[in-house]
Amino acid sequence: MIRLDQLRKAYRTGSQTIPVLKGIDLTIEQGELVAIMGSSGSGKSTLLNVLGILDGYDEGSYTLAGELVKDLTEARAAQLRNQAIGFVFQSFHLLPFKSALENVALPLTYRSVSRRERMERAMEGLERVGLSDRADHLPNQLSGGQKQRVAIARALVTRPHVVLADEPTGALDSTTSKEVMDLLLEVHRNGNTMVIVTHEPDIAARCQRTIHLKDGLIDADVRA
């Protein structure tokens, strides 16, 4: 599903060039659940940005579902993100002035899908995360765990190839964290490919495979 070959990326600040990813080789198969761990500065955020087509890279190649992702126009990148990737963010990023249902339906508005169908699919998504009774609530009327469940429903509503989760439990207490993680595992069991960036060993321990990054290189690739 995901294939990285000698992927390199550096940030340029003035005359200085700071290499962040120094040649990553990585293959993630369809249906895998992978955790990416690493200390801050290890390059895991940058790697996630590249995987999520939010940022480009300098050398090597990134193939997503058979398609080479390189030097895309912004419009094409946006289209590809919409089609292929579902995002779950640490701080949820729900639009505060839209209801849970509308938030879930948001990615579908960037496709030519009728409102009726959007709302139906969003409602199904909310049902799947157990929040159909909160459909018309605004985000600030929801708990942290509920918000993240809405965000997960939003990530899944487009039926993406890959779900990318960036510290999905980072803003939650331990009980809620467990619930959200249970949900993500369930999503995975339904056949979704999933990459979770985390610094919590508990979370990583529940994944099939853990990739440790260090100084822009893969330090260890552990399969449970």
Place this chain on the structure above:
Amino acid sequence: MSAPVAPPGFLPDWVVDLLDDVVRHPLRSALTSISVAWGTFMLVVLLGLGEGLQNAVRHQFRDDATNSVWLYKGQTSIPYGGYPLGRRIVFDDDDIAAIDTIPEVDKLTGRFYAPGRDLVLAHADRKAAFGVRAVHPDHRFLENTQMVSGRYLDPLDLDEKRKVIVIGREIARFLFGDRPHDRILGTWIEVAGNPFQIIGVFTDAGGEGEESEAYLPITTARTVFNGGDRIDQIMFTVDEGATLEEVEALTTEVHAHIAKAHHIHPDDRKALRVRNNVERFQKLSSVFDRLANFVWVVGIGTVLAGIVGVSNIMLVSVKERTVEIGLRKALGETPRSLVIRVVREAVLLTAVSGYAGVVAGVLAVEAIDTLVPANETLRNPTVELDVALFATVLLTLAGAAAGFVPAWRAASVKPIVALRGDA
């Protein structure tokens, strides 16, 4: 399970989104709208008042030909050619004949006033004094005299010294009451005791004063009232196409000629007075043109300030929504879609509020028109429909322009920012 609130189904998505964006910051949207509305309001009101002022001045010229030059006689104030000071100048037929030879002179008439100027007009048991002017046939063009019945004086009346009279509507009303005008034609009335036959009734934009005048053939009047070949006043028009310079040159020429014929010092302004309506009118007209330009500059400036305001506020709003925009981009919104969205919001804000200002301005001008009676400086202020239409087009374009910078900012937001900070 509570039912999800769906936005009203009859509105397209983009309208719902747009209204969402505008309504989310009601105060900000309102203030921005007011600044644009104020701009267009001022523009419309200024244009309306400018028009009113222009109408007021045009009104003062309404009953006279605007391309005319009038010559008045006077007394000499500079001794010249052996003649004493304070000599009264009187025009005569030679002066008229001389002016008639100038090619640029179009219509030409003299005026002769019988002693006393006002003469008693009488018919049956009705009698009263009215202004009577003895003139040439061209006089009707100089005073914009409009016939309502019968005819004006013609050259034959003068040649044959016919005893005919053309009277104003007010005189007709006084002498004949409600009798239809065509039924008083041919009637003989007395003018200071001399019988004259009515050949025409006229109206004049100058109002009751002008309509209380009567006209006689100048030849007849001079014979009846012992005027010799005396002429009290000379009036002529200049070809419409003549420039101000040409008219001035012409006026100087006429002045010099008459001064010479009557032994007047060339610089004696009191012996021979000239009223150049062409100059007066053109000077006023150019003042109005300049005023109109000024109004446009001020008005457009005010509208521009409003538009810059819209642009600014949109920029703030884009900046404030950086995270939201980043998120939308991460979820698949294209830069193009964002640009369209921002420009649409800017156009909505400017067009709606601007148009509201235009409407308010038009209403205000209408109110002024209704409430303020016509006077010397303001008469019938109006706003042309095409100005309103032009404003609408301009505002829509301006809205798009106002949205341009903010839209560009929105499009250049990197979606990565969505991964940092809080939405």
